[in-house]
Amino acid sequence: MQDKTHCPFHTKTGACRFGPRCSRLHVYPEKSCTLLIKNMYTGPGLAWEHDEGLECTDEEIEEKFEEFYEDVHSEFLKFGELVNFKVCRNSSPHLRGNVYVHYQSEEDAVAACLALSGRFYASKQVLARYSI
Ligand SMILES: [Zn+2]
Numbered sequence: 001m002q003d004k005t006h007c008p009f010h011t012k013t014g015a016c017r018f019g020p021r022c023s024r025l026h027v028y029p030e031k032s033c034t035l036l037i038k039n040m041y042t043g044p045g046l047a048w049e050h051d052e053g054l055e056c057t058d059e060e061i062e063e064k065f066e067e068f069y070e071d072v073h074s075e076f077l078k079f080g081e082l083v084n085f086k087v088c089r090n091s092s093p094h095l096r097g098n099v100y101v102h103y104q105s106e107e108d109a110v111a112a113c114l115a116l117s118g119r120f121y122a123s124k125q126v127l128a129r130y131s132i
Pocket of ligand 1: 010
């Protein structure tokens with residue numbers, strides 16, 4: 001009997017603040033058109049506890065963010081047409097810096113996922129997974 005309901009947060013964003021401790025169901029699709037790379041953006045402007053706003057002006061933050069956006073966006077474009085590309089700047093830890101990449105075709109998403117998984121970006125290993 002399946003009596004657990006799907007977690008609304010996880011269904012919507014692919015990330016849930018309760019992680020594995022959540023009482024609801026977290027479903028990862030085996031394949032989909034959308035990739036989620038968790039916490040990929042680690043630049044300024046994300047409300048890290050201590051250094052927020054101390055070192056960077058708003059313009060610098062925007063500049064860094066644009067740089068990241070352009071850089072990563074063009075990388076994902078190599079694999080195919082994108083429907084949507086989003087970098088999450090929410091300050092909640094489970095959403096912070098998440099990158100969502102929605103491809104037009106599933107094959108492109110699969111190719112990108114395979115190519116990028118395990119690679120390093122800004123000295124962090126890229127962990128791509130499929131999202132709903
Ligand atoms: Zn959940």
